[in-house]
Amino acid sequence: MSRRTRRIDYWRDPDAPKPTSRKASASVFVRDDEGHLLLLHRADSDVWTIPTGGVKKGETVAQAGVRECREETGLDVEVTGLVGIFSTPDHVIAYMHGDEVDEVRQPINICLRARVIGGRLHPNPDEARDVRWVAPASLDGYRIGPAIRYRIDIGLEDAGPYLG
Template identity: 75%
Template sequence: MKKSRRVDFWQDPAAPKPTSRKASASVFVRDDVGRVLLLRRTDNDLWTIPTGGVKMGETVAGAGVRECEEETGLVVQVTGLVGIFSTPEHVIAYMHGDKVDEVRQPINICLRARVVGGSMAPDPAEAQEVRWVAPDDLARYDIHPAIRLRIGRGLEDGAEPYLD
């Protein structure tokens, strides 16, 4: 059986057309020295911030907290809003083998959060690795442009929430 994977497209006129939209929550988390929490995804090998779909009966903040704990082992408390990211320039194809199961245009609500518990332990189904990264070192990581935008906005302390 072939493994499921995702392919992210950015500003690509040849990207497949979206077949769905779904809300997701991500959390931008910094530690006491300003490093950013990143994880390396298992389905596309890219570095990202904790992110996942909002489930039925769940709030956006609840989804962000749940996803962070599931993916990294860390429990966070939401402290604010980085922004809402819904550009049609970002499309995600979910694949099973060579077959496209779904093509999603995401609506992401990115939240600011701080660690309040847990211990760093990646879920091997979702994250190959979890680490704290200094902002000056982010350029060395393979991060999708849509996630770089969220991280960049998160690094702008005191900025108004981003809306697109």
């Protein structure tokens, strides 16, 4: 019987498990012409997020962001800038199979700005339960993990790249 991987994010939690690995990931902050933000409802953690995933061997951070967005949302994007680099030890992610912790990752995330250049909005059921455009004023109505919400808030400020 196959067991599905699930994840638990910890943010500024003194009781969080200690990290066992670090890995680079890319996320994309995508807005439409009306200023709505692209969000997806994760299948593995039941929270809303921006498209995000690990950088694979042989690809750039930008290629990873574009690939993850296409895989998770069906949309093709073009990277237009940088929201920031997020590497705080305050954020760790426990990856589990059943009740067993396989890995506790302290992520290094490079959050990119991007714009849609093609594709069709639809969730990949392995990655996302739903995808949609959300007005920034409506974000409080969505269950978004604090580390992702922090990236979103930095992106909405549009104050230049965050390095932290």
